[in-house]
Amino acid sequence: MVAEKGTEPLTLQELLELKIDASNFMDNVAVAKAIKLQIGEFKPEIGIICGSGLTPIGEQLEKAIIVPYSQIPGFPRAEVPGHTAALAFGELEGKKIMCMLGRFHPYEYNMDLTLCSMPVRIMHLLGVQTLIVSNAAGAINRNFEFGDLMLIKDQIFLPGLAGYSPIVKLKDPHFGNCFVSMHSAYDKSLRTLAKKVAKDIDLKLHEGIYVMSGGPQYESPAEVMLYKTVGADALGMSTCHEVTVARQCGIRVVGFSLITNIGNLDADNAAEVTHDEVLDVAKFAANHATKFVRQLVKELDDYTVPPLLDKKTKERMPMYVHEF
Numbered sequence: 001m002v003a004e005k006g007t008e009p010l011t012l013q014e015l016l017e018l019k020i021d022a023s024n025f026m027d028n029v030a031v032a033k034a035i036k037l038q039i040g041e042f043k044p045e046i047g048i049i050c051g052s053g054l055t056p057i058g059e060q061l062e063k064a065i066i067v068p069y070s071q072i073p074g075f076p077r078a079e080v081p082g083h084t085a086a087l088a089f090g091e092l093e094g095k096k097i098m099c100m101l102g103r104f105h106p107y108e109y110n111m112d113l114t115l116c117s118m119p120v121r122i123m124h125l126l127g128v129q130t131l132i133v134s135n136a137a138g139a140i141n142r143n144f145e146f147g148d149l150m151l152i153k154d155q156i157f158l159p160g161l162a163g164y165s166p167i168v169k170l171k172d173p174h175f176g177n178c179f180v181s182m183h184s185a186y187d188k189s190l191r192t193l194a195k196k197v198a199k200d201i202d203l204k205l206h207e208g209i210y211v212m213s214g215g216p217q218y219e220s221p222a223e224v225m226l227y228k229t230v231g232a233d234a235l236g237m238s239t240c241h242e243v244t245v246a247r248q249c250g251i252r253v254v255g256f257s258l259i260t261n262i263g264n265l266d267a268d269n270a271a272e273v274t275h276d277e278v279l280d281v282a283k284f285a286a287n288h289a290t291k292f293v294r295q296l297v298k299e300l301d302d303y304t305v306p307p308l309l310d311k312k313t314k315e316r317m318p319m320y321v322h323e324f
């Protein structure tokens with residue numbers, strides 16, 4: 001719980017010393033405040049989360065301000081290879097972007113999904129209205145090839161189905177409705193736009209269902225077969241918890257997977273999957289993913305999400321909340 005300090009706003013140093021609980025709303029506000037102290041008047045409108053090996057997407061921002069996770073209270077370090085432990089704030093095609101160069105995978109943090117999705121809530125507090133989420137994924141669909149992109153049409157959130165939901169611990173109504181509707185989690189009009197953009201830049205873009213498993217082990221061939229049977233097209237260990245929180249906040253979402261390997265369906269003929277292979281493919285494909293995101297950002301329309309805190313609530317909250 002954030003300590004109050006009379007009417008004086010806390011300094012960055014004081015905020016960095018707080019012990020943050022991601023399921024406490026005021027702690028989330030304190031995290032957003034610490035970032036705000038480092039980005040000044042910059043108000044992001046679009047959030048981007050870079051998947052494994054996809055940091056080049058965020059590295060194209062202009063006039064970038066980099067905020068390392070070590071300078072954000074409560075943020076873990078994002079240590080999986082292919083992820084950088086920093087947020088990048090900057091412009092792309094004239095739009096204001098907040099980009100996670102490294103994400104938090106639940107398997108890294110004891111399946112604490114509330115913690116792993118906190119950055120999305122912080123995006124919302126800072127003003128983000130639209131989220132572009134990306135990941136590296138294995139193909140289940142046999143029409144997919146290495147390096148292809150798959151637009152995410154819908155998700156199967158296996159940890160969420162088993163009770164590991166990022167919103168299960170949230171008691172404060174400021175977080176939003178706990179019965180979040182996931183019926184159009186991946187915005188239909190943004191998917192239409194993404195398909196148009198892909199066509200314009202002559203990019204092969206599949207569309208399909210992403211399934212998130214807990215990881216960090218890759219799936220056995222029988223498990224890949226199980227996911228195929230239920231209609232999944234690509235599999236990974238991220239994204240669904242972030243999208244659930246985005247929807248709770250009212251952020252609209254568009255997402256895509258970069259196919260880095262082909263999921264094994266037969267134990268007698270199974271090829272090894274390694275994270276090095278995932279990163280190698282991401283490296284060679286990052287160029288077209290980057291181009292796709294740039295064009296998508298360029299064509300995104302304006303969108304407005306109502307703020308989390310109304311004026312009255314803000315007035316009742318401690319000093320450092322007022323500007324949100």
Ligand SMILES: O=P(O)(O)O[C@H]1O[C@H](CO)[C@@H](O)[C@H]1O
Nearest residue numbers: 051052135136236237238278
């Ligand atoms: O989902 P992203 O962050 O792209 O990472 C994917 O790549 C890793 C496995 O190689 C897993 O963490 C999986 O989720």
Ligand SMILES: Nc1nc2[nH]cnc2c(=O)[nH]1
Nearest residue numbers: 136137138235236237278
């Ligand atoms: N679970 C899972 N995650 C991945 N990330 C990249 N490839 C894979 C995969 O085959 N399975």
